[in-house]
Amino acid sequence: MAKKNESAFDRLLKKLTKATPIEQESSVKLDHNFDGIEELNNPLPPWWTAGFVITVIFSVFYIFYYMVQGKDSQYDEYNREMAKAKAQVEAYKKAHNIVDENTVTLLTDKKALEEGKEIYLKNCAACHVADGGGLVGPNLTDDAWIYGCDIKDVFKVITNGTSKGMPQWKALGAANIQKVASYVLSLQGTKPAKPKASEGQPCNKG
Ligand code: HEC
Known part of the structure; x- marks a missing residue:
């Protein structure tokens, strides 16, 4: 099948797509024919299948981690960021001696x-x-x-x-x-x- 003058890129492409070469298309032609539009029964491209399988496997871990265990949700992340920012604001106020009506204390010195x-x-x-x-x-x-x-x-x-x-x-x-x-x-x-x-x-x- 492999032709002599095929480049490495062509070979890689072929491996990733597994598409039937154009000369052999008649062997995978399905007998649908709608106004001359025909369908080929090419196998799913391996790059696509691999991506799909990885996605499915990933989703199992994803669902288990975030939804079953309820860990580290977007809300947690948001609250954590907000708490961090608030602490930074408070620290800044403290460092620069800035008080407001919520934090002001009575001075007695x-x-x-x-x-x-x-x-x-x-x-x-x-x-x-x-x-x-x-x-x-x-x-x-x-x-x-x-x-x-x-x-x-x-x-x-x-x-x-x-x-x-x-x-x-x-x-x-x-x-x-x-x-x-x-x-x-x-x-x-x-x-x-x-x-x-x-x-x-x-x-x-x-
Ligand atoms: C132009 C006149 C004027 C000046 C100057 C002024 N005040 Fe007053 N102050 C008033 C008036 C009139 C009231 C009552 C306001 C009301 O009843 O709403 C008041 C109310 C207050 C109150 C509230 C008292 C209460 O019973 O709740 C405080 C505290 C106060 N002033 C502190 C100060 C301080 C500190 C300064 C200076 C930085 C100052 N004032 C400058 C006229 C003044």
């Missing part, structure tokens, strides 16, 4: 409170009075809070402001807002010279 006081005297005293007694803004020394007494609440109010006259202070940056919020809370229970009447609800720290 002297230096932070000193800095908070400075920020307060510069930006807040006009409305809340230097000793926190209140003027345009409410009294910050009493136990009554309009927006809550948790550091997270206070941080939020200072960051976003309110529609009733409290400006937003995003420009101070989260780290400074944390300091001034902590300072404001350190005023709790102090006795201002002219305390403004209490507004809001008594603090319930839960």
Whole structure:
């Protein structure tokens, strides 16, 4: 069958396809004939059969691993990636000292409170009075809070402001807002010279 002048490529092609040579096609011709369109009963090409068999074998392992054992599904992968990204964000925030209203904590060290006081005297005293007694803004020394007494609440109010006259202070940056919020809370229970009447609800720290 093999012709003398066949190239290696031709031989390989023949091996992979096992197609009947054109001269011998009549031997595999089926007797279907539709308007002159005829069909050859060539064997399935070995490359195709091998691919099919490999796919079937692969599917058995695939189904067993992912569906029967339920391992490592796309959901797991997604959740794992999301958890990883979240941890990275948290680590970044921590490394760069970035806090937000969900992670902010009360600062109690002297230096932070000193800095908070400075920020307060510069930006807040006009409305809340230097000793926190209140003027345009409410009294910050009493136990009554309009927006809550948790550091997270206070941080939020200072960051976003309110529609009733409290400006937003995003420009101070989260780290400074944390300091001034902590300072404001350190005023709790102090006795201002002219305390403004209490507004809001008594603090319930839960
Ligand atoms: C222009 C005046 C003004 C300035 C400046 C101002 N505040 Fe206020 N602040 C207000 C007013 C008015 C309210 C009450 C808002 C309301 O009832 O919605 C308020 C409310 C607050 C509250 C909420 C109190 C509560 O009872 O829940 C906090 C905390 C606060 N201010 C902190 C600050 C801090 C810190 C600064 C400086 C960074 C500052 N404020 C600057 C006017 C001001």
